[in-house]
């Protein structure tokens with residue numbers, strides 16, 4: 001990655017970069033393999049990821065940045081096509097990633113995306129937004145107000161001028177927003193847990209949910225801005241579903257069984273962190289010999305900071321809960 005691209009990253013991108021030292025491409029390949037029961041068609045494999053068909057008119061991009069050290073997309077994404085419009089999910093890390101996804105939409109559906117949504121403010125989901133805009137194409141760009149503000153703060157914190165979002169449409173942070181693609185309606189549903197403003201993209205019948213980073217499948221979640229108890233609640237909810245396909249923000253496409261394992265993983269992280277905090281340990285003490293238990297051995301720890309950030313997020317949440325208790329007494 002050259003200097004300009006590096007500067008074009010925002011906060012979470014730096015986190016990804018910090019993870020480089022921890023990589024093991026072979027381990028990543030094993031994590032990213034499609035699930036055993038998976039019979040989805042893989043349409044195309046690029047250096048940075050693959051495209052899987054989810055159902056008629058719905059495709060997922062599964063990003064595989066660790067195998068080849070290619071940061072064109074970094075996060076997963078989606079395309080949902082109706083007879084009046086085409087929604088592209090995520091703006092990826094780099095403009096060339098978004099441009100590539102726009103071109104794929106064109107090939108798969110015959111149209112450039114009419115609408116684009118980013119699930120949260122992190123740079124690997126917003127950094128490439130300009131790639132969707134050309135002389136000919138000006139899609140609606142769907143964001144919550146919080147996501148827009150936090151992303152722009154993060155851009156300007158890095159001295160990135162002229163990187164404002166174009167054609168922004170605001171997602172209703174209370175009730176969500178429905179996008180009418182003609183013969184198909186898509187719900188942009190607000191939530192929180194990975195950040196304080198996350199959005200999932202939901203289709204009914206057959207049910208498909210693009211979870212953004214509320215779901216990391218087979219990879220240690222990024223807890224940098226997380227509200228961990230809410231993350232747990234989200235995982236519990238999706239683990240209890242039936243016949244839904246989940247496209248996580250990172251990691252392979254999943255079903256409820258995989259969501260259940262994710263929920264168990266988050267529960268294990270909660271126990272590990274809160275026991276250590278209650279015992280009065282520091283983050284350095286807690287993470288000194290950090291190791292995942294055998295049942296999650298396969299899970300990909302992509303940065304040496306993964307455990308530290310999880311511990312810190314739980315510490316932050318417990319302190320806030322304490323302060324609230326004191327206030328109410």
Ligand SMILES: [Zn+2]
Nearest residue numbers: 075124213249
């Ligand atoms: Zn992400």
